[in-house]
Amino acid sequence: MAPDDSEPNEGSEAYPLSPEFVAQVGEALEAGDAAAVLALVEPLHEADIADLIGLISPEERPKLIAALGPVFNPEVLSELDETVRAEVLETAKPAELAAAVSQLDTDDAVDILEDLDEDKRQEVLDVLSAEERTAVEEGLSYPEESAGRLMRRGLVAVPQFWTVGQTIDHLRESDDLPDDFHEIFVVDPRYHPVGAIPLNRIMRAKRPVAVADIMETEPDLIPATMDQEEVAHIFKQYNLLSAPVVDGSGRLVGVITVDDVVDVIQEEAEEDILRLAGVSDVGLNESVRDVSKTRLLWLSVNLCTAVLASWVISLFDVTIEKLVALAVLMPIVASMGGNAGHQTMTVAVRALATRELMPANALRVVKREVLVGLINGLLLALIIGVVAGVWFSSPLLGFVLGWALVINFFVAGLCGVLIPIGLQRLGVDPAVASSVFLTTVTDVVGFFSFLGLAAWILL
Amino acid sequence: MAPDDSEPNEGSEAYPLSPEFVAQVGEALEAGDAAAVLALVEPLHEADIADLIGLISPEERPKLIAALGPVFNPEVLSELDETVRAEVLETAKPAELAAAVSQLDTDDAVDILEDLDEDKRQEVLDVLSAEERTAVEEGLSYPEESAGRLMRRGLVAVPQFWTVGQTIDHLRESDDLPDDFHEIFVVDPRYHPVGAIPLNRIMRAKRPVAVADIMETEPDLIPATMDQEEVAHIFKQYNLLSAPVVDGSGRLVGVITVDDVVDVIQEEAEEDILRLAGVSDVGLNESVRDVSKTRLLWLSVNLCTAVLASWVISLFDVTIEKLVALAVLMPIVASMGGNAGHQTMTVAVRALATRELMPANALRVVKREVLVGLINGLLLALIIGVVAGVWFSSPLLGFVLGWALVINFFVAGLCGVLIPIGLQRLGVDPAVASSVFLTTVTDVVGFFSFLGLAAWILL
Numbered sequence: 001m002a003p004d005d006s007e008p009n010e011g012s013e014a015y016p017l018s019p020e021f022v023a024q025v026g027e028a029l030e031a032g033d034a035a036a037v038l039a040l041v042e043p044l045h046e047a048d049i050a051d052l053i054g055l056i057s058p059e060e061r062p063k064l065i066a067a068l069g070p071v072f073n074p075e076v077l078s079e080l081d082e083t084v085r086a087e088v089l090e091t092a093k094p095a096e097l098a099a100a101v102s103q104l105d106t107d108d109a110v111d112i113l114e115d116l117d118e119d120k121r122q123e124v125l126d127v128l129s130a131e132e133r134t135a136v137e138e139g140l141s142y143p144e145e146s147a148g149r150l151m152r153r154g155l156v157a158v159p160q161f162w163t164v165g166q167t168i169d170h171l172r173e174s175d176d177l178p179d180d181f182h183e184i185f186v187v188d189p190r191y192h193p194v195g196a197i198p199l200n201r202i203m204r205a206k207r208p209v210a211v212a213d214i215m216e217t218e219p220d221l222i223p224a225t226m227d228q229e230e231v232a233h234i235f236k237q238y239n240l241l242s243a244p245v246v247d248g249s250g251r252l253v254g255v256i257t258v259d260d261v262v263d264v265i266q267e268e269a270e271e272d273i274l275r276l277a278g279v280s281d282v283g284l285n286e287s288v289r290d291v292s293k294t295r296l297l298w299l300s301v302n303l304c305t306a307v308l309a310s311w312v313i314s315l316f317d318v319t320i321e322k323l324v325a326l327a328v329l330m331p332i333v334a335s336m337g338g339n340a341g342h343q344t345m346t347v348a349v350r351a352l353a354t355r356e357l358m359p360a361n362a363l364r365v366v367k368r369e370v371l372v373g374l375i376n377g378l379l380l381a382l383i384i385g386v387v388a389g390v391w392f393s394s395p396l397l398g399f400v401l402g403w404a405l406v407i408n409f410f411v412a413g414l415c416g417v418l419i420p421i422g423l424q425r426l427g428v429d430p431a432v433a434s435s436v437f438l439t440t441v442t443d444v445v446g447f448f449s450f451l452g453l454a455a456w457i458l459l
Numbered sequence: 460m461a462p463d464d465s466e467p468n469e470g471s472e473a474y475p476l477s478p479e480f481v482a483q484v485g486e487a488l489e490a491g492d493a494a495a496v497l498a499l500v501e502p503l504h505e506a507d508i509a510d511l512i513g514l515i516s517p518e519e520r521p522k523l524i525a526a527l528g529p530v531f532n533p534e535v536l537s538e539l540d541e542t543v544r545a546e547v548l549e550t551a552k553p554a555e556l557a558a559a560v561s562q563l564d565t566d567d568a569v570d571i572l573e574d575l576d577e578d579k580r581q582e583v584l585d586v587l588s589a590e591e592r593t594a595v596e597e598g599l600s601y602p603e604e605s606a607g608r609l610m611r612r613g614l615v616a617v618p619q620f621w622t623v624g625q626t627i628d629h630l631r632e633s634d635d636l637p638d639d640f641h642e643i644f645v646v647d648p649r650y651h652p653v654g655a656i657p658l659n660r661i662m663r664a665k666r667p668v669a670v671a672d673i674m675e676t677e678p679d680l681i682p683a684t685m686d687q688e689e690v691a692h693i694f695k696q697y698n699l700l701s702a703p704v705v706d707g708s709g710r711l712v713g714v715i716t717v718d719d720v721v722d723v724i725q726e727e728a729e730e731d732i733l734r735l736a737g738v739s740d741v742g743l744n745e746s747v748r749d750v751s752k753t754r755l756l757w758l759s760v761n762l763c764t765a766v767l768a769s770w771v772i773s774l775f776d777v778t779i780e781k782l783v784a785l786a787v788l789m790p791i792v793a794s795m796g797g798n799a800g801h802q803t804m805t806v807a808v809r810a811l812a813t814r815e816l817m818p819a820n821a822l823r824v825v826k827r828e829v830l831v832g833l834i835n836g837l838l839l840a841l842i843i844g845v846v847a848g849v850w851f852s853s854p855l856l857g858f859v860l861g862w863a864l865v866i867n868f869f870v871a872g873l874c875g876v877l878i879p880i881g882l883q884r885l886g887v888d889p890a891v892a893s894s895v896f897l898t899t900v901t902d903v904v905g906f907f908s909f910l911g912l913a914a915w916i917l918l
Contacts, residue, residue, distance in 0.1 A: 015814075022819035047696045055819045081815075171662045181659050182641060182700070199658040200640050203630045236725065237506045239718040241641070241700070258717050259698040262724060266695065269728030270809055273735065277805035278798065284806075284815050288827055292834045295802050302798045303839055306791040307846065314787045320779070327786035328773045331793065331902070332765040339737065339761045343754050346736035347743075350729055355474075356540075356743050360481035360514045368747055375751045380762055387766065443794070 016048050022055055029060050034067040042071050050079035054285055074100040078108040083285040086115055098127035106153045110139035147231050148224035151245040151254030154178025157185040158211060165207030182242050185252060186215045193219055193244040193252045221246050224253055232264040272353055275431035301436050309443035316451035325392045326454050329401055334446030337408030341438045344369045344416025349430050352420055366417045373413025377406040400457055404450035411445045475507050481514055488519050493526035501530050509538035513744055533559040537567040542744040545574055557586035565612045569598035606690050607683035610704040610713030613637030616644040617670060624666030641701050644711060645674045652678055652703040652711045680705050683712060691723045731812055734890035760895050768902035775910035784851045785913050788860055793905030796867030800897045803828045803875025808889050811879055825876045832872025836865040859916055863909035870904045
C-alpha cells in the first residue's frame with residue numbers, strides 16, 4: 001500500500017473472498033487460464049489462499065493448486081482446513097512433504113505430520129535432516145492437544161548474569177534467532193527459566209543494566225504436558241502474550257505465543273457449541289459418509305430417549321382414548337420444559353467451561369435457576385392454561401396443563417444445572433452428554449405430570 | 460518464585476481459586492478477620508481477585524472489598540464480572556471512581572464508564588483532569604463494540620525518515636511511553652501509518668539503518684468504527700499481535716493488541732452458544748428478575764410454536780381417537796426431526812460466524828446436509844419402524860412411522876441450513892432466531908406427516 005492511498009474504510013480489505021472474487025477464480029479455472037488464476041490469487045494472504053482452496057468445489061481443488069505452483073507454499077498448507085489438507089497430503093510425495101515441513105516452525109510441522117498415517121509419516125521423517133527430525137519427533141512425543149504440541153522451540157534465552165548491552169549485542173550478531181519473538185527469557189545454569197523480559201523493556205533500559213534487575217521474576221511456567229484448554233485459560237486470565245514451556249525437570253523447552261492460543265480458544269468454544277447439539281468437531285469439507293456416521297450415534301441415543309417418552313405416554317393410552325385433547329396438548333408441556341431446561345443447561349455448560357461456575361457458587365446458581373424456572377413456569381402456565389381452557393371449553397383441563405408446566409419448569413431448572421455439574425464431577429464432558437439426559441428428564445416428567453394429573457383430576 | 464523452587468507440574472498454580480481456598484476466605488470473612496483475608500488474597504493476580512469477588516455470595520462481597528483495602532485496585536475493578544462491577548460502582552463515590560479510572564488504560568477506563576448512568580458518568584468526568592477527560596470522552600464517542608472502544612491510545616510512532624538509532628534513543632529518553640508495546644508504527648507527516656516494525660526486528664538492526672527499510676509496508680489498518688467481531692476475525696485470520704487503528708481521515712489514533720481481542724473472540728463464540736439456546740449474554744451474577752425477563756421472551760415465542768404444533772395435532776383428533784398408538788408414537792417423529800435439524804443448524808450457524816460458509820459453497824453444504832439427513836433418516840426409520848411395528852403388532856404402523864421420520868429428516872436437513880443462511884441475508888443474527896423457526900418446521904412437518912400418512916394409509 002503506497003503511503004498516500006490508505007483508505008481506512010475499505011471494507012473489502014477485510015473480505016478478500018467476496019462471492020464475485022470466488023466466481024472470477026472459478027471462471028478462470030474452468031477456462032484453464034492458469035495465469036489469470038495466479039494473477040487473482042497471488043496478492044492474497046496465505047490464510048486467505050487456504051480459505052479459498054477450501055471454499056471452491058473439491059473437483060476444482062487440484063486444478064487450483066496446480067495453477068498456484070510455488071504460491072501454494074508450506075504456510076498455505078499449514079493454514080488449510082484439516083479435511084482439505086488430508087486430501088492434499090494424500091497425493092503429495094514424501095520428499096515434497098519433507099521439503100514443505102522443513103520450512104515451517106516446529107509447531108506447524110508437527111500439526112501437519114500428526115495427521116499423516118504411520119507409514120507416510122515415517123517416510124517423511126526419514127527424508128528430513130537429523131536436526132529437524134529430532135525437533136519434530138520431540139514435538140510428536142507430547143500428548144495431542146498438549147502445550148508441547150502448541151509450542152515453538154525457537155526462543156531467545158540469556159543467562160542471569162548478562163547485561164542489557166550483552167543481550168542486545170547477542171541479538172544483533174546471532175544468526176540463529178527465531179523469526180519472531182516478543183520476550184526474552186532469563187535462565188539459570190540448569191536452563192530453568194527464572195524470569196522474562198518484554199522486548200520493550202529491554203529497549204528502554206541502558207546497556208549496563210543487568211537483565212536480572214529488569215526481568216519479571218515470576219513467569220507463568222507452562223508444563224509441556226498441560227492440556228491446551230488449560231493453557232488457553234491461563235493466557236486469557238493473565239493476559240499473556242507468550243509464556244515459557246518447561247519439561248518435567250523444569251528445563252525451558254519452548255515458548256507458546258498468544259496467536260496459537262487464539263486458535264485454541266476459538267476451537268474450544270466451538271467444540272462446546274457443536275457438542276451441545278451432538279455434532280463432533282467436523283468441518284464443512286467432511287464427506288457425507290463421515291458426517292452421517294458421527295451424527296448417527298447421538299441420534300441413536302436420542303431415539304432411545306424418544307422411545308422412553310413414548311412408553312410413558314403409552315401408560316396413559318386409556319386416558320388419552322377418553323380425552324383426545326390430552327394428545328393435542330401434551331407436546332406443549334414436554335417441549336416447553338425442554339426449552340427452559342436447555343436455557344439453564346447452556347448457561348451452566350459454558351460457565352463450567354470458563355470456570356465461572358465452581359463449587360463455591362454452585363448452590364447459589366442452582367437456587368437462582370430453580371427460581372427462574374418457577375417464575376417463568378408460573379407466568380407461562382397462566383397464559384397457556386387460559387388458552388387451553390378456552391380452546392377445549394374446560395377450565396379444569398387448562399388448570400391441569402398449567403400445573404404440569406410449572407412442575408416441568410421446576411424440574412428443568414433444577415436438572416439444567418445439576419446434570420452438567422454432576423457429569424463434570426464424574427469426569428464426563430458436560431457439553432457432550434448433558435443435552436440427552438436433560439431431554440430425557442423433561443420429556444418423561446412433562447408427559448408423566450400432564451397425563452398423570454389429567455388421569456387423576458379429569459377422569 | 461525463587462530461581463530454585465520452580466515446580467513445573469504444580470497444577471495448583473493454574474487454579475488458585477480451589478474450593479478449599481474459597482472456603483478459607485469465607486471463614487476468615489465470617490470471623491471478621493480482615494488481616495487473615497488480606498494475607499490469603501494479596502498474593503493473587505488481579506484477575507483471580509476479581510474472580511474471587513464474583514464467586515463469593517453477594518452478601519459477603521462488601522465485607523471482602525472492605526477487607527482488601529488498597530489491594531482492591533483499579534485493575535481488579537476492571538477485571539470484575541460486569542454485574543458485580545455494576546453493584547460496586549453503584550456504591551462508589553465519583554471522586555473514588557475518578558481516581559481509579561485515571562490509573563487505567565483508556566480502553567479499560569472507557570469500559571468502566573460506559574456502564575455508568577449518564578449523571579454519574581458526568582460527575583466522574585468532571586473530576587478527571589482535562590487530558591484524561593478528553594481521552595475518555597473520545598473513547599466513548601465511538602460506537603459500542605467498535606474498534607475505537609477496544610483500542611488503547613498509548614503507542615509509539617516515529618517519522619519515516621528516522622533511523623533505528625534515533626528510534627532506540629527516543630525509547631530510552633522519552634518519559635511518555637505506554638507501559639507495554641509490541642511494535643513501533645511509522646507515520647507520514649499527516650500521521651497516517653505507513654508501516655510497522657516488530658520490536659525484535661528493531662533490536663536486531665544496526666543503528667544507522669533507516670526505519671523505512673525494515674518496516675512492514677502494508678500494516679492491516681483497522682478503522683476505529685469497525686465492529687469488534689470483524690476486528691477479531693482479522694486478528695485471527697492474519698495472526699496479528701497488534702494493529703494500528705485509524706480515524707475517518709486515516710490518522711493513527713490508537714492500537715489494538717491481541718489480548719483485548721482474545722476476550723472478544725471468547726465473547727462472540729459464547730454469545731452464539733447462548734443465543735442458540737435463547738439466552739441473552741448474562742453472567743451468573745445477574746439477578747433472578749433480570750434472568751427471568753430475558754429468557755421469557757424466547758420462551759413465549761416458543762409457546763406460540765408449541766401451540767401451532769398442537770393445532771396441527773388437533774386436525775387429526777378423530778384419527779387419534781380411533782388409534783391411540785398414534786398419540787404414543789407421534790412425539791418420536793417431531794423430536795428426532797428436531798434433533799437432526801439442530802445438528803445441521805448448529806454447524807451452519809457456526810460456519811456462518813467463522814465465515815467458512817459463504818455463497819460460494821452454500822449449495823454444496825445444502826446438498827451435503829440434505830443427503831446426511833436422508834441417510835440418517837432412512838437408517839433410524841428402519842430401526843424405529845421395526846420397533847413400532849412389533850410393539851403395536853402392526854407392520855403398517857411401523858411403515859408409516861418410518862416414512863414420516865424420513866420426510867422429517869429430509870426437511871430438517873434442508874431447513875437446518877437454509878434458515879440460518881436466509882436469516883443472515885435478511886440481516887438477522889442466525890444464532891438468535893434459527894432455532895425457533897427450525898423447531899416450528901420440524902414439529903409441524905413431524906406431526907403432519909405422521910398423522911397425515913396414518914389417516915391416509917391406516918384408517
